[in-house]
Amino acid sequence: MVYLTYPNISSKIYMLKIRQENKNDYEEVYNVIKKAFETAEHSDGNEHNLVVSLRNSSSFIPELSLVAIQDKKIVGHILFTKIKIGNNEELALAPIAVLPEYQKQGIGSKLIKEGNNIAKKLGYHYSIVLGSENYYPKFGYIPAIQFGIYAPFDVPSKNFMAIKLNEPDNKINGVVKYAKEFGI
Numbered sequence: 001m002v003y004l005t006y007p008n009i010s011s012k013i014y015m016l017k018i019r020q021e022n023k024n025d026y027e028e029v030y031n032v033i034k035k036a037f038e039t040a041e042h043s044d045g046n047e048h049n050l051v052v053s054l055r056n057s058s059s060f061i062p063e064l065s066l067v068a069i070q071d072k073k074i075v076g077h078i079l080f081t082k083i084k085i086g087n088n089e090e091l092a093l094a095p096i097a098v099l100p101e102y103q104k105q106g107i108g109s110k111l112i113k114e115g116n117n118i119a120k121k122l123g124y125h126y127s128i129v130l131g132s133e134n135y136y137p138k139f140g141y142i143p144a145i146q147f148g149i150y151a152p153f154d155v156p157s158k159n160f161m162a163i164k165l166n167e168p169d170n171k172i173n174g175v176v177k178y179a180k181e182f183g184i
């Protein structure tokens with residue numbers, strides 16, 4: 001008799017799949033973002049609508065709108081959009097959302113790592129993020145000021161972070177210009 005051994009299926013992260021978002025996902029993604037931000041520490045209650053606007057903007061990069069699938073449903077989403085720093089086109093990570101009941105299982109981490117990998121392959125030099133100084137440094141983000149990248153609003157420098165994905169040809173130094181959909 002042949003016995004098959006399976007990986008520990010109680011470790012659900014094993015079943016997680018990350019892929020590019022497609023049009024059929026839009027409604028589910030909308031609800032994931034809405035639910036995730038309902039209980040978030042910082043939210044303007046509009047992140048789900050922001051993503052709809054960003055998808056229709058010139059800052060949208062289809063390869064950098066990713067969904068996390070588990071239990072045959074979308075449980076997480078991450079979006080990186082184009083920003084300008086001087087003449088350079090770089091990226092902003094925002095927003096990222098994981099359904100409350102699926103949080104703290106490593107799904108957000110996988111979305112960020114996969115997003116950063118794709119962004120690196122696409123040739124971007126920097127990805128910036130506004131957020132917790134306790135979360136994003138786990139993925140290599142450090143205060144953006146250390147790269148000469150500045151926020152277009154008042155924020156503690158520890159919360160405005162960036163990761164270098166590829167070495168830029170020119171010295172980058174300047175204030176971030178977000179897509180106008182952010183309303184900044």
Ligand SMILES: CC(C)(COP(=O)(O)OP(=O)(O)OC[C@H]1O[C@@H](n2cnc3c(N)ncnc32)[C@H](O)[C@@H]1OP(=O)(O)O)[C@@H](O)C(=O)NCCC(=O)NCCS
Pocket residue numbers: 036037039040041042094095096097098099102103104105106107108109110131132134135
């Ligand atoms: C932020 C978020 C995407 C993280 O997803 P996740 O799948 O829970 O993250 P992971 O499981 O990979 O990592 C969890 C770890 O990060 C920490 N963490 C998660 N969100 C954090 C936050 N906002 N600030 C500080 N730490 C945070 C958790 O405490 C946990 O730490 P531990 O591993 O030491 O216990 C998720 O909590 C979420 O959707 N939050 C609501 C929306 C939001 O605030 N998005 C970020 C702003 S754009």
